[in-house]
Amino acid sequence: MARIELHVHFEGSVRPHTLAAIARRNRLPVPQPVDGFRDLHHFIDMWNVTTACLRTPDDFRRIVVDYAAEAERHGAAYLEGIFTPDPQLAADLGLDAIMAGYCDGAAEAEETHGVIVRLTPEQYRGADPDFGMRVARAAVRHRERGVVGFGLAGREGRFPDQPYEPAMRYAAEYGLGLVPHAGEAAGPESVRSALRMGASRIRHGITAVRDPQLMAELAERRIVLDVCPTSNIRLGYATERDHPITQLSRAGVLCSISTDDPAMFFTDLSREYALAADLGVTEEAAFEAGLAGALCDERTRSRLQRM
Numbered sequence: 054m055a056r057i058e059l060h061v062h063f064e065g066s067v068r069p070h071t072l073a074a075i076a077r078r079n080r081l082p083v084p085q086p087v088d089g090f091r092d093l094h095h096f097i098d099m100w101n102v103t104t105a106c107l108r109t110p111d112d113f114r115r116i117v118v119d120y121a122a123e124a125e126r127h128g129a130a131y132l133e134g135i136f137t138p139d140p141q142l143a144a145d146l147g148l149d150a151i152m153a154g155y156c157d158g159a160a161e162a163e164e165t166h167g168v169i170v171r172l173t174p175e176q177y178r179g180a181d182p183d184f185g186m187r188v189a190r191a192a193v194r195h196r197e198r199g200v201v202g203f204g205l206a207g208r209e210g211r212f213p214d215q216p217y218e219p220a221m222r223y224a225a226e227y228g229l230g231l232v233p234h235a236g237e238a239a240g241p242e243s244v245r246s247a248l249r250m251g252a253s254r255i256r257h258g259i260t261a262v263r264d265p266q267l268m269a270e271l272a273e274r275r276i277v278l279d280v281c282p283t284s285n286i287r288l289g290y291a292t293e294r295d296h297p298i299t300q301l302s303r304a305g306v307l308c309s310i311s312t313d314d315p316a317m318f319f320t321d322l323s324r325e326y327a328l329a330a331d332l333g334v335t336e337e338a339a340f341e342a343g344l345a346g347a348l349c350d351e352r353t354r355s356r357l358q359r360m
């Protein structure tokens with residue numbers, strides 16, 4: 054059965070040998086792998102060290118193609134990949150050059166590996182909201198090249214969502230689906246905030262489990278949660294035996310299965326599917342959720358349906 058992965062950060066998918074090669078080429082120190090994180094905030098600090106190695110549009114092209122090759126080996130037919138432009142790098146290269154690198158990668162990935170890759174760039178909590186708006190505008194400019202959504206990530210719970218909403222609204226107005234991170238480091242109120250801003254899907258969303266009314270709303274509206282079991286376990290938001298996905302899917306909430314940052318969490322798509330199966334989410338249920346949540350056009354969706 055084909056797999057659909059909707060929540061993977063390309064910057065966190067770069068395997069150590071590729072990262073070392075890119076760092077050396079950019080004359081930067083090679084980051085050392087970290088095998089434990091205290092929480093989301095510690096993880097983001099380490100994530101920033103990794104992403105600082107990626108400096109050129111060609112680096113972005115390469116990491117998309119590399120990850121598509123890996124995902125194909127794990128049965129993926131469709132990916133929605135995330136990237137988070139850095140303000141300093143955007144000042145150096147320009148946002149359009151960064152976007153073009155990722156778009157080139159998406160086109161090459163499909164041609165070379167047969168994996169359909171769509172892109173969902175994002176702004177992040179803690180960044181200057183004006184920068185977020187510039188990212189949204191650049192995302193909209195690349196709609197014809199595979200950008201289908203716009204997200205919000207970063208330090209959930211430490212910054213209010215409200216300053217980031219104008220960029221989300223702008224992206225939605227121009228036809229991009231909204232795919233914010235919510236309900237990972239913060240509680241159900243954060244998921245509600247994401248719904249208020251018009252989320253098409255929620256990245257993580259697992260703390261919705263604490264609020265039966267919210268779970269019922271997610272199920273009824275068929276709002277898909279992009280759940281990443283290993284990520285949740287490694288960041289201390291769940292355990293292997295006790296993960297909210299079991300209760301969420303029993304409540305009828307559609308849960309797609311993803312890796313989040315596979316290189317940083319030492320995981321891959323097959324492992325995530327195996328974990329999900331142990332937690333009560335079958336391959337078929339994950340596919341159904343993936344298909345329901347994918348932001349692709351209807352032609353692509355029916356192509357996926359036939360797989």
Ligand SMILES: [Zn+2]
Nearest residue numbers: 062234256313
């Ligand atoms: Zn994520």
